[in-house]
Amino acid sequence: MAAKTDDSGPVLPPAIEYAWGLRDRPPKGPRPGMSVPAIVDAAVGVADADGLAAVSMSRVAKELGAATMALYRYVGSKDELLALMVDAGYGPSPGPPPPGTDWRAGLTRWAWAEHDVLRQRFWLLHVPITGPPITPQQLGWMEDGLRCLDGTALTEGEKMSTLLLLTGYVRNEATLASQIAEGSRATGAKPSEMMPAYGRLLAQLIDPARFPALQRVLAAGVLSQDDDPDDEFTFGLDRILDGVDALIGRRAAT
Structure with missing residues (x-):
């Protein structure tokens, strides 16, 4: 507020x-x-x-x-x-990165801490965002995330943008998990059954000539079993941090 x-x-x-x-x-x-x-x-x-x-x-x-x-x-x-x-x-932020922690490990720790909070309290995702945070513990989270980037070649503005990008990703993944959980409760299906059922449905619907890329996904068995949600989170988090790493490298080279 x-x-x-x-x-x-x-x-x-x-x-x-x-x-x-x-x-x-x-x-x-x-x-x-x-x-x-x-x-x-x-x-x-x-x-x-x-x-x-x-x-x-x-x-x-x-x-x-x-x-x-x-x-x-x-x-x-x-x-x-x-x-x-x-x-x-x-609640309290995870704290500043421990001594000797590099920026990537620090941000990974920070992102997983927010991930765990939002997975435990989906209702936080439904509170309207009416402005930047002004309460102590939320600003503590912001402070500790920014401190992970101390010592990098990023500008202060780039550090803030990195943190906003990261927390946006965490919130998006938690929102998706929340909606899947709500859909599962509504249909009575287990979350682990949703993706395999989707794969079977696609196999009945798609024409391989019209959807060759989807057909290759089905043929590879990608949708035959449900992935661990944490694996998907890790994949996306690593790709974001790869991009931050590339930016840090460019800034350090100039």
């Missing part, structure tokens, strides 16, 4: 300020035991159990045994709550 501005500069919502430690204490309300962390934890619990669509101020209030309007004394809007949920949902 983007911060609002006034004549003196950006103005953060109170709950976001609290997340950054810019307030000594959270926004107060009359209910003992109510707090911003408790509200966020309850909302994340709802999303983990029933998906993002189940999260509403009234549902979270019910989980806490409070009136809906009581939540607004701590969290100003649902958008504000979603921003805090994303921060909590991602």
